[in-house]
Amino acid sequence: MIIFFDIDDTLVDHGSAVRAAVEALHCTVAVNISLEKFFLAWTDALARQFGRYLAGEISYEEQRRARVRETIDPTLSDKAADQIFSMYLANYEANWSLFPDVGPCLERLASYRLVSFQTGKPYSND
Secondary structure, rough: OOOOOOOOOOEHHHHHHHHHHHHHHHHOOOOOOHHHHHHHHHHHHHHHHHHHHHHOOOOHHHHHHHHHHOOOOOOOOHHHHHHHHHHHHHHHHHHOOOOOHHHHHHHOOOOOOOEEOOOEEEEEOO
């Protein structure tokens, strides 16, 4: 038997982590729009720019910078955009949490061999 899990919003509460990271970013950068408008602008930019990345139009780093520029300031240098995105990413990662049912689910699957989808190697929780 093979069981696949998506991480974002299946195992990890991605939506809450994004919301918390965007709130922290909104408090840090000087933008003159409400938090809700800023959040919508950020998520819209994510959809647009990540789509461009998936289409091969821009690199992974460029889509990050484009999101920051589109949402905060189109005149930012690469270095400034990278710094702002790093603030977002640090807050995003700091707010990762598993959904309450993940632990019990994985415990019930403990007798099965879990393999990393990315590496194809057995998962180890050591």
